[in-house]
Amino acid sequence: MGFHDKLNHAWRSTGSMLCVGLDPDPERMPAPVRGRPDAIERFCIAIVDATAATACAFKPQVAYFASQGAEAQLEQVCAYIRDAHPDHVLILDAKRGDIGSTAEHYAREAFVRYGADAVTVNPYLGTDSVEPFLRHEGKGTIILCRTSNPGGDDFQSLLVDGQPLYTHVARKVADEWSHLGECGLVVGATYPHEVGIVRDIVGDLALLVPGVGAQGGEVRATVRLGSTNAGTGLIINSSRAILYASSGEDFAEAAAGVAAATRDEIRSVAVG
Amino acid sequence: MGFHDKLNHAWRSTGSMLCVGLDPDPERMPAPVRGRPDAIERFCIAIVDATAATACAFKPQVAYFASQGAEAQLEQVCAYIRDAHPDHVLILDAKRGDIGSTAEHYAREAFVRYGADAVTVNPYLGTDSVEPFLRHEGKGTIILCRTSNPGGDDFQSLLVDGQPLYTHVARKVADEWSHLGECGLVVGATYPHEVGIVRDIVGDLALLVPGVGAQGGEVRATVRLGSTNAGTGLIINSSRAILYASSGEDFAEAAAGVAAATRDEIRSVAVG
Numbered sequence: 261m262g263f264h265d266k267l268n269h270a271w272r273s274t275g276s277m278l279c280v281g282l283d284p285d286p287e288r289m290p291a292p293v294r295g296r297p298d299a300i301e302r303f304c305i306a307i308v309d310a311t312a313a314t315a316c317a318f319k320p321q322v323a324y325f326a327s328q329g330a331e332a333q334l335e336q337v338c339a340y341i342r343d344a345h346p347d348h349v350l351i352l353d354a355k356r357g358d359i360g361s362t363a364e365h366y367a368r369e370a371f372v373r374y375g376a377d378a379v380t381v382n383p384y385l386g387t388d389s390v391e392p393f394l395r396h397e398g399k400g401t402i403i404l405c406r407t408s409n410p411g412g413d414d415f416q417s418l419l420v421d422g423q424p425l426y427t428h429v430a431r432k433v434a435d436e437w438s439h440l441g442e443c444g445l446v447v448g449a450t451y452p453h454e455v456g457i458v459r460d461i462v463g464d465l466a467l468l469v470p471g472v473g474a475q476g477g478e479v480r481a482t483v484r485l486g487s488t489n490a491g492t493g494l495i496i497n498s499s500r501a502i503l504y505a506s507s508g509e510d511f512a513e514a515a516a517g518v519a520a521a522t523r524d525e526i527r528s529v530a531v532g
Numbered sequence: 533m534g535f536h537d538k539l540n541h542a543w544r545s546t547g548s549m550l551c552v553g554l555d556p557d558p559e560r561m562p563a564p565v566r567g568r569p570d571a572i573e574r575f576c577i578a579i580v581d582a583t584a585a586t587a588c589a590f591k592p593q594v595a596y597f598a599s600q601g602a603e604a605q606l607e608q609v610c611a612y613i614r615d616a617h618p619d620h621v622l623i624l625d626a627k628r629g630d631i632g633s634t635a636e637h638y639a640r641e642a643f644v645r646y647g648a649d650a651v652t653v654n655p656y657l658g659t660d661s662v663e664p665f666l667r668h669e670g671k672g673t674i675i676l677c678r679t680s681n682p683g684g685d686d687f688q689s690l691l692v693d694g695q696p697l698y699t700h701v702a703r704k705v706a707d708e709w710s711h712l713g714e715c716g717l718v719v720g721a722t723y724p725h726e727v728g729i730v731r732d733i734v735g736d737l738a739l740l741v742p743g744v745g746a747q748g749g750e751v752r753a754t755v756r757l758g759s760t761n762a763g764t765g766l767i768i769n770s771s772r773a774i775l776y777a778s779s780g781e782d783f784a785e786a787a788a789g790v791a792a793a794t795r796d797e798i799r800s801v802a803v804g
Contacts, residue, residue, distance in 0.1 A: 283634070323630055323637035329645055331603050357654050358595055358627050359681040362555070365595035373601055382629050384656040384676060386683025404656060409631040411658025418700065420690045425697070428690065 263378050263400030263442040267349050270316040271492045276523045279317035281499030284324050288504050290511035301333040305340050310512035311519040317349035317495050338374045350377045357382030364392035371396045378402050383429050394441025401443050405429045408448025408471030430461040449482040456485030464488045473501030483529040535650050535672030535714040539621050542588040543764045548795045551589040553771030555596050560776050562783035573605040577612050582784035583791040589621035589767050610646045622649045629654030636664035643668045650674050655701050666713025673715050677701045680720025680743030702733040721754045728757030736760045745773030755801040770794055
């Protein structure tokens, strides 16, 4: 079962388009795991188990593991997700971007070492930097298109032939890259109308949407403008608002509560 | 001593603008190290020692370590370069690009965990994705501008206000980012005249130039068009042509020979 089939199955079986981002910040570890040598792994696994019922996907952010030399714990977290929640989609948020043989090594990192179903990739280096990812059959390559941060404007909004650069990225994915492999796109929820613009360009391709929760993106407008006709099509990520809902003994329970509320908010628009 | 001072010192003391890229491909390990559990580390350290006399910098490529789960060996290689060759510039080729707090974790990965003097960063996410790197005082942030691969054209050459996108990136670095911290730019040697265009925009900022050696870039035109008035300004990278000059017992000696020849070719243009 390839990336899109698995994602469709996860959307249907969980009734959720919520993705829980795993950004384990060493300064915000809750009390029950703080100071433990395996704090990152314990924390992430507790969050995964607490939110699995309300989420279609999990998205570990590599940077938080890399800064702490915690690749072994990331391997454990990914293995746990694959084993304990095999129907959930595992997205490695790595935003890799390099050329030829080097890109193939990053693809192996994501798909073989960590066993991810999909990985985020930067488009700036063009087709031959993305192809090595696309060649991994059944795996998803999620291309950065319009990011949720203020600086996203610096280059992504520059006009090329009268259209912002990010729409050219969206067209490249829709017209070329998605014919070479399974693609998705990253489009930030801080710009809901742009989620709609990208949806119009890329048909039914999956959109990974960061920026809700702590980043303040508008869930309702995003879902209204970004969903497909089937009422799905979105992987709406929330990280910090869920992960750090409580720093106490009840951190997992609190995370589950925020995740359920976010899932419900998404669903109220999607079905209504 | 900050990145640019260290680089200037390295250019002068070694008389070389050659950077040796460390891309340890598991399928190309030479006979003396092949099959050893610490093959990557042994191989890289042998190459470093063999080429130190002819190079100003070393550039480990993270992807090759990440695909093999060899971060611990990358730590050892970086520590060795810092200890045994403290005047050489250590550049981590990571091409990271992410937002805010996540970018700060990637900056810590490069500058704290691996102790690099500089790191390569992707500009697509804009100013707030680069700032966390720039805030690390004395460290270098080397921005992807014009890459050496065929797909580099896909977006980098699109015209914005009549000028290719990569020149807008160069201007952003020259006019803004280089005032927030120490910057360099990546410009591929496969397009020597574009190295010249970027040089005209960015003044004396250091240019990291991949694409010579195995990628076939033209050393002479690159040096002629890309050097500063001081006859320096370039970090010219060669990886595979040096690393895999021989697969036998003489691999380090062969690497030293190719590195010296490349250094000499660069120098013949730079001083002539």
